[in-house]
Amino acid sequence: MSTNRDNIADDHSDIIKVVDFRPFLDGSNKEIVANALLESFKTVGFVYLVNHGLSQEKIDGMFEMSKQFFALPHAQKMLAPHPPSGTHHRGYSAPGAEKVVQHLYDRGEISEARKRTDVKESFEVGREDDNLMPNIWFPEDILPGFREICLKFFWDCFEVEKNILRALAIGFGLSEDYFAKVHIKPDNQLRLLHYPSISTSALLNEEVSRIDAHSDFGSITLLFQDDIGGLEVQGPNSDKFIPVRPIPGSLLLNAGDLLMRWSNDTIKSTIHRVRAPPFTKSETTPDRYSIPYDLETVVDCVPTTWNADTPKKYEPISAKDYIMRRLAASY
Numbered sequence: 001m002s003t004n005r006d007n008i009a010d011d012h013s014d015i016i017k018v019v020d021f022r023p024f025l026d027g028s029n030k031e032i033v034a035n036a037l038l039e040s041f042k043t044v045g046f047v048y049l050v051n052h053g054l055s056q057e058k059i060d061g062m063f064e065m066s067k068q069f070f071a072l073p074h075a076q077k078m079l080a081p082h083p084p085s086g087t088h089h090r091g092y093s094a095p096g097a098e099k100v101v102q103h104l105y106d107r108g109e110i111s112e113a114r115k116r117t118d119v120k121e122s123f124e125v126g127r128e129d130d131n132l133m134p135n136i137w138f139p140e141d142i143l144p145g146f147r148e149i150c151l152k153f154f155w156d157c158f159e160v161e162k163n164i165l166r167a168l169a170i171g172f173g174l175s176e177d178y179f180a181k182v183h184i185k186p187d188n189q190l191r192l193l194h195y196p197s198i199s200t201s202a203l204l205n206e207e208v209s210r211i212d213a214h215s216d217f218g219s220i221t222l223l224f225q226d227d228i229g230g231l232e233v234q235g236p237n238s239d240k241f242i243p244v245r246p247i248p249g250s251l252l253l254n255a256g257d258l259l260m261r262w263s264n265d266t267i268k269s270t271i272h273r274v275r276a277p278p279f280t281k282s283e284t285t286p287d288r289y290s291i292p293y294d295l296e297t298v299v300d301c302v303p304t305t306w307n308a309d310t311p312k313k314y315e316p317i318s319a320k321d322y323i324m325r326r327l328a329a330s331y
């Protein structure tokens with residue numbers, strides 16, 4: 001039987017670079033960081049950042065809260081239910097509710113894909129004053145502090161994001177605030193994910209999935225992952241997938257569809273998925289927790305990426321229009 005081991009690349013050492021963000025933050029060498037970041041986005045679409053400015057204590061605190069939330073009884077989690085439509089992406093989704101798909105918009109094709117459930121549960125949070133997608137909370141006494149920690153983490157990630165966007169602008173030879181100034185009121189999404197422990201053979205034989213191959217919708221995703229592994233990204237110019245090993249203290253960045261479009265396709269929005277961690281021997285694949293933070297915005301091709309010989313491929317698009325279309329297909 002074919003398994004998901006068949007299309008794993010053999011040599012995956014150091015394809016995804018580790019970039020030390022400190023010289024950008026302390027101002028000692030902004031350009032070297034900016035160039036390394038942009039180069040990684042252009043070649044593989046993913047990069048690890050270390051010394052990114054967000055304390056390990058805050059990251060650990062968010063993971064701890066996330067674990068406590070997912071450990072609650074189902075009925076309590078369902079007091080903050082994700083609405084039936086994918087376009088209000090907030091609150092709790094039980095395993096099977098969300099099925100991430102790659103550019104499927106036909107209802108028949110979507111229901112075919114949904115037959116292979118994503119065995120994961122999630123909780124999505126945005127900014128409190130987002131009228132388009134209001135947050136959905138359960139009563140505070142069910143898990144005191146959950147709401148506060150989620151919102152603090154949301155805004156802490158926004159600070160990291162602004163520095164990343166500044167570095168990206170420098171990489172493109174633009175003014176430092178080029179990207180940051182259109183992310184003033186972030187329509188961002190903090191996503192707590194829990195992949196419950198599951199039979200390894202069911203994952204390997206593709207009876208179920210953790211998250212199927214997809215690209216992210218927004219401009220950039222900041223991804224925090226625990227030490228279990230299982231995330232894989234498609235290698236440059238290849239259909240093989242590369243396991244992305246967890247690196248303690250790092251933050252994984254990846255470019256999404258909108259940044260690809262914004263950069264006139266010079267940056268890659270790379271397909272990725274979550275499967276059984278590499279070399280798993282045990283019959284049961286353990287629980288895995290991850291926390292993606294997705295950035296969203298308004299997009300037109302960056303000036304230095306197009307000219308008379310290489311014209312713009314895309315017209316400007318609002319992030320909202322693009323993302324609503326893709327979210328609607330996920331539920």
Ligand SMILES: O=C(O)CCC(=O)C(=O)O
Pocket residue numbers: 191193211216223225231272273274290291292
């Ligand atoms: O859990 C992960 O590591 C990846 C999650 C992901 O790709 C997503 O939520 O878009």
Ligand SMILES: [Fe+2]
Pocket residue numbers: 214215216272
């Ligand atoms: Fe993703």
